Amino acid sequence: MEITYKETLPDKNEYFSLFETTGWNKEYQFNKEQLYEATNRSWYLISAYDNDRLIGFGRIISDGIFHALIIDLIVLPNYQSKGIGSNILKKLVERCKTNKIRDIQLFCAKGQTGFYEKHGFVKRPDNAPGMQMPGE
Incomplete structure (x- = not known):
């Protein structure tokens, strides 16, 4: 298994398959076009490949100065717990730090807080500012 990381937009069909296969x-x-267009508008993204197969992905939405939001950190189930998600997350955080962005936030999938805490993220306090509009 030789994992490579590329700062390129993955193939539309491969990314859709990754998104579907992992249950996201x-x-x-989303249809392929919506997913691809949203991904294409990312401030930064990283794709992980085993040879030529897309096995992981992560991206950032940001203003490039103050705030960055890490989203869509996805790794195929049979590649999880092998350091791939950690490597993707480290590369995303490093990009923020290189650009001196101090406010790095993320949305965490249910049950995954331990993974992010292991990498230095903390839960926002209950009294912290911020709200969310629930999906319909």
């Missing part, structure tokens, strides 16, 4: 699209129900 179950709730969202």
